Amino acid sequence: MVTYNVSLANKVVLVTGAAGFIGANLVKRLLNEFDSVKVIGIDSITEYYDVRLKYERLQELSAYGDRFVFIKDSIAKKGVVDSIFTDHHPQVVVNLAAQAGVRYSITNPDAYIESNLIGFYNILEACRHYTVEHLVYASSSSVYGSNK
Numbered sequence: 001m002v003t004y005n006v007s008l009a010n011k012v013v014l015v016t017g018a019a020g021f022i023g024a025n026l027v028k029r030l031l032n033e034f035d036s037v038k039v040i041g042i043d044s045i046t047e048y049y050d051v052r053l054k055y056e057r058l059q060e061l062s063a064y065g066d067r068f069v070f071i072k073d074s075i076a077k078k079g080v081v082d083s084i085f086t087d088h089h090p091q092v093v094v095n096l097a098a099q100a101g102v103r104y105s106i107t108n109p110d111a112y113i114e115s116n117l118i119g120f121y122n123i124l125e126a127c128r129h130y131t132v133e134h135l136v137y138a139s140s141s142s143v144y145g146s147n148k
Ligand SMILES: NC(=O)c1ccc[n+]([C@@H]2O[C@H](COP(=O)([O-])OP(=O)(O)OC[C@H]3O[C@@H](n4cnc5c(N)ncnc54)[C@H](O)[C@@H]3O)[C@@H](O)[C@H]2O)c1
Pocket: 016, 017, 018, 019, 020, 021, 022, 023, 042, 043, 044, 045, 046, 047, 048, 054, 073, 074, 075, 076, 096, 097, 098, 099, 100, 101, 114, 115, 119, 138, 139, 140, 141, 142
């Protein structure tokens, strides 16, 4: 049995990276397990891997009707992030929008600066300025400490 340390009843949850692998599965689980939860999802649908997979996940989530609101845009745009907070007032934020992968960063460093630095910074700033009860964010899947 899972013990929750955050009450999710009647909460609005913002999930960034909502069309991604973890994001889409999290949205589905939140909507299945908590009848009174509403989820706002944002994803810019990057082409790091086949976007058809992302659209299929979103298609599946559309079955939840107006309990799931999807915004196709980037968290790197401060105005977009701010308007989500002023329009929807999320109390819980889960930041999963990111450029993943290690080797890709050698050839495409811009993508990491945009999503993982600027985008994450915009989320942190919005959580600081609006009333947010809880913020969860993903760490790297590849933390190397001992290689040269
Ligand atoms: N999958 C794993 O095994 C794993 C393990 C540890 C940590 N993580 C971390 O969890 C997070 C999510 O991983 P995932 O496997 O779901 O990756 P994913 O690539 O499937 O999902 C990330 C989503 O974020 C979106 N995105 C990227 N930049 C964006 C931006 N600027 N604005 C809005 N959306 C944007 C992408 O389009 C994508 O759909 C990442 O930070 C990843 O490093 C993943």
